[in-house]
Amino acid sequence: MAPAKRADAVRAGGAQAPGGPAGRLGFKKRQQQQRTWRANSRHVFSGSVHEGQGFAFQRKQKIQQEYKKLLRKEKKAQISPESQFTERYPEHLKHLYLAEEEMLRRQRKKEKQPLPEEECSTTVKRSWEDTPHPIITPKRNKKKTSNQKAKEEYERVQAKRAAKKQEFEKRKQEREAAQQRYKKKKMEAYKVLSKRTRKGQPDLNLQMEHLLRKIQEKT
Incomplete structure (x- = not known):
């Protein structure tokens, strides 16, 4: 009875049963239509960091x-x-x-x-008499270039450094001279105070004279 029913169905609808080969082909086609290829939305431009030449x-x-x-x-x-x-x-x-x-x-x-000298003198005189002498006007100061400004700045700095160095040397010489005078006075005072009598005692007369001299210098 089953073959007769299938034949009746084919005659009535003009198509095979869903379980037949035609039904399987239709299902595959529908599946392929659903799985359409889509471009990668992130890959906007040609190439990438990994591929190079983007x-x-x-x-x-x-x-x-x-x-x-x-x-x-x-x-x-x-x-x-x-x-x-x-x-x-x-x-x-x-x-x-x-x-x-x-x-x-x-x-x-x-x-x-x-x-020659004679011709030169005559030609110079004639040219001087013939040519009109223009009125000399003072030239305007041209703007200095960056190179000229840099050169002037460098010279100014060098002059300033030389003046500072000279002043430093002068102060150094004055300081050394003052130290020498101070040492000389110290040595003189030491010689006076270190003198002793025949008995080995300090010479009080020389010490008193030294103190009087100090007081007179201060006053």
Whole structure:
């Protein structure tokens, strides 16, 4: 009876029973649809610390490429200084500029050549008489550069140190002289007080004279 029922079900619904092979395939398809792959939300940029060559590295490479492009463009745009007077001028004016340059070169050579004393004196007098003398105006004080300021500061500090050193040496000499005078007085007092009579007793007369001299010096 079971096969007959299954055949009736196939004829009526046009599909197999849930336990058949078609039912198993449908279940697998549904399972695959549920397990769709999702990108890792944490992995925003390409690369990472472990993989290397991440977003920061790619950005750095891109900046380097742009910088190299700019350098290449600047090199192409640069023109050699020798070709400024020959290549940039138009053809119909080129000979004029070259002739002027040659004339200036000859004038410089003539100026460099030394003249005899008489000719020099006459030329100087004529040039002095011919040229108008400008009114001399006092020049404004130019702003000092950082190097000049640093040099002046260094010289000021060195002068200050030299003055301090000189004062220290002077005080040292005065102190040494005072110590020598004090030692000399001490030795004189010791010699006076250490003197004794023939009997070996201290000489009171010399001691009294020494005390009187001290009192007179103080007064």
